[in-house]
Amino acid sequence: MRKRELKLVITFHTTADAMEMEQLCMRRQMPGRLIPVPSTISAGCGLAWCAPLEWREPLAVLTGQSGIKEEAVYECLL
Numbered sequence: 001m002r003k004r005e006l007k008l009v010i011t012f013h014t015t016a017d018a019m020e021m022e023q024l025c026m027r028r029q030m031p032g033r034l035i036p037v038p039s040t041i042s043a044g045c046g047l048a049w050c051a052p053l054e055w056r057e058p059l060a061v062l063t064g065q066s067g068i069k070e071e072a073v074y075e076c077l078l
Contacts, residue, residue: 007078008051009035010059011043011071018047021068030062031055038078043071050078 012018022034032051037043051059053075063070 004077006053006075008032008053008056008059009038009041009074009076009078010049010051010063011037011041011045011074012047012049013044013069013071015045015047017068017070018045018049020066021049021063021070024062024066024068025049025051025059028062030058032059035078038076040076041072041074 010021012021018034025032032049032055034047035050037046037048
């Protein structure tokens with residue numbers, strides 16, 4: 001069984017925003033992956049971006065510059 005770690009979880013209003021986040025992060029070689037929204041969180045589209053906590057600021061800059069609208073940002077044990 002994998003050890004649970006505190007992770008950054010970014011939720012989105014739309015699936016298009018979630019997928020755009022994935023594409024941007026892949027192009028810029030930023031860590032993370034799309035996951036189903038954890039059951040402890042309620043979100044619009046059902047997809048979330050999961051990344052290491054230390055990437056909070058760079059990811060916030062990325063979403064701000066690209067116009068991606070995140071719904072909320074959480075720290076979750078995953």
